Amino acid sequence: MNKIVDYAGIKPLLKDGMTMMIGGFLGCGTPEGLIDLIIELELKELTIIGNDTSFVDRGIGRLVANGNVKQVIVSHIGTNPESGKRMTEGTMAVELSPQGTLIERIRAGGSGLGGVITPTGVGTIVEEGKNKILLAGREYLIEMPLRADVALVYASTADTFGNCYYRGTTKNFNPIIALAADTVIVEAETVVAAGEINPEVIMTPGVLVDYVVKGEY
Amino acid sequence: MNKIVDYAGIKPLLKDGMTMMIGGFLGCGTPEGLIDLIIELELKELTIIGNDTSFVDRGIGRLVANGNVKQVIVSHIGTNPESGKRMTEGTMAVELSPQGTLIERIRAGGSGLGGVITPTGVGTIVEEGKNKILLAGREYLIEMPLRADVALVYASTADTFGNCYYRGTTKNFNPIIALAADTVIVEAETVVAAGEINPEVIMTPGVLVDYVVKGEY
Amino acid sequence: MAVDANRAKEIIAKRIAMELKDGQLVNLGIGLPTLVANYIPDGVNVVLQSENGMVGMGPTPEEGKEDKYITNAGGQLVTIQPIGAFFDTAMSFSLIRGGHVDVTVLGALEVDQEGNLSNWIIPGKLVPGMGGAMDLVTGAKKVIVAMQHTAKGELKIKKRCELPLTAKGQVDMIVSELGVMAVTAEGLVLKEIHRDTTVEEVISLTEAELIIDDNIKVMEI
């Protein structure tokens, strides 16, 4: 089973209005070639789930600045002035979720768990509109799982079966979003034959991956 | 900071009545030297949390057969006739938790989450006495976190700072229990200097580990 | 139709193997379900999961090539295929509970016409524990029960399970040596029978109410 496609092969999979999870932390570990593709396709009304909106000229930040995005669900927008501007103008909705809560919501969505029971946000405006629960004498929020139509994953190395290895701090959200989307697309810096990645360092097994594209970054 | 001790150095840490998490899956990835130590110390009234009670002559199974155990919290006891016998006699209590629920309960205990919201067990006797919750139209159980006084971890390789690498299927419960105990003791097949394990393959960072003993198995 | 246990198991395993599709992630329970791996058609490559922490599980190692740190969920020595990966039990059950396992095949003590399954406890007699079975039956996309149609004369395909359940209403398909049954909104539908039995015999050996499929077929094994 060979999952390798080129960027042209990815185009039909990306559509207006989709919810997309995108890996990366301030752009480190974001599949920039897939970002290019979204801009080239002039996609509209996207909902983007990721850690942050990065910088204006990098990763998710480029999609925000380019006007592809209807809504973001992230933990931080402070490094991208376009995000604040669009939020204030009312042209882009922003849901802020604490980073640890956000990653657990994605993990829950990908792991069949019905929600996340976290102390983070109790007593703050983050708790507004959410279920609270008292367990073993402590108050917690119940935060709801997140899933997406598509996950755009950056891998340092992927094999033709889709197994992924993430080097350094590129791991961040990538192995978690690969659990939580209907279609998982990997942009890999290096592509190798199945079996060439040590099975001990694979964080995303290929069974989770639908397509692998060789990155041009 | 050198965390290396010998078995004698571990002895004062292990006491009657403790709750212990022990790594391994049917004995694969269990620190047998630390099991020996518990037997040698003739510890009593232990509560053991682990995947299963293994076989009579292996891993947690040896503690059950030797009478060190007051209670087990596991997903399976079928491979160890001593477990069923002691449960029937009433000399050992058995709490059965579905495997995926059990590992999430330990992960929750080690990750500051207040519980686990899982569909597993709904409509079965597993739900007895537990909170149920309806979220997004589906019914879930709320399963409570688990923590222990001590985690007994098996690692293939540990460094002097406590960083751990687990080979093959020895991973199982080991990296998760290392999050969820007040004291974490690692028995490593191989011990190396700090920095000799590739930081990409470390599943348990040394900051979680209190003691490392070179395994004699 | 009278066949011995080994022949019955072979029929069941062969038929279930035909359900598997190329590229699927499959979890086979201990015992009879494990035999399914022997009959997977040429050209169909499935990925086997072992819930202790592996995908891409391969067969028993050749003598001299055993690795004591590569074991399956039954504790036996196995191998890993080139497409495989190792991980911890939390990740393993993210795959299982999260719906990433396409097919799970499990044995049963009892199964019923509403798709309920009992396979982990006989109170007061046998308490092995559920292991990963509850999560597998709850989380896998397709749940196939592999079982001999009766056990020592007892009917095991019930109107309603009497033993404690493994999961409620999660079974999709039951395959026995006599036939193939599908759990549907209308009830339990007999879709196929073995060439050496009759619909009447299957009905007589089944406590559940069976709906006979209009296009009932002979098992192609």
Add this chain to the structure above:
Amino acid sequence: MAVDANRAKEIIAKRIAMELKDGQLVNLGIGLPTLVANYIPDGVNVVLQSENGMVGMGPTPEEGKEDKYITNAGGQLVTIQPIGAFFDTAMSFSLIRGGHVDVTVLGALEVDQEGNLSNWIIPGKLVPGMGGAMDLVTGAKKVIVAMQHTAKGELKIKKRCELPLTAKGQVDMIVSELGVMAVTAEGLVLKEIHRDTTVEEVISLTEAELIIDDNIKVMEI
């Protein structure tokens, strides 16, 4: 006592560095808290966490030795020490929320005598988002606020925070260029003051009610 911002930050960072103990896992927020790393005493080896996915974070790489795939939570290039490890964000916040981080040092817009902290939003003006701050303040064993005592004449150590909170009642210690305050069950206790200020001056620049410690000391920096 009038010092410029750089000197104030140096005082704060030096004093907080004295709180750190050998072997602790420490998370330093962006900005002023990052400076703490420059003043850690000899013989004290702490492990720095970067919440994007690393423990054992080292300093900025030498020129020519940068690795674009080793970055900190501010997106800057860093290095990893021999005792370090990389992991994903879920593991990173298991460490944080799970109480494995011994000390976190963060900046503040406001902090109050009940240990409340506001540092992530000024509604209608500045909405950077909380990033990992809410989890850090909720989960870390010891929360130290590093802040200049006042900002443009505004008193920032309040009776009660007016801005939206980052977390409720989680702050343990506040260190400013004027002194060291501890949040206790009795209230906010002034434990130390800088040698160039007076208790009266600190009180006058603090909106919160300060309890003066019987054994109040001069900051040893």
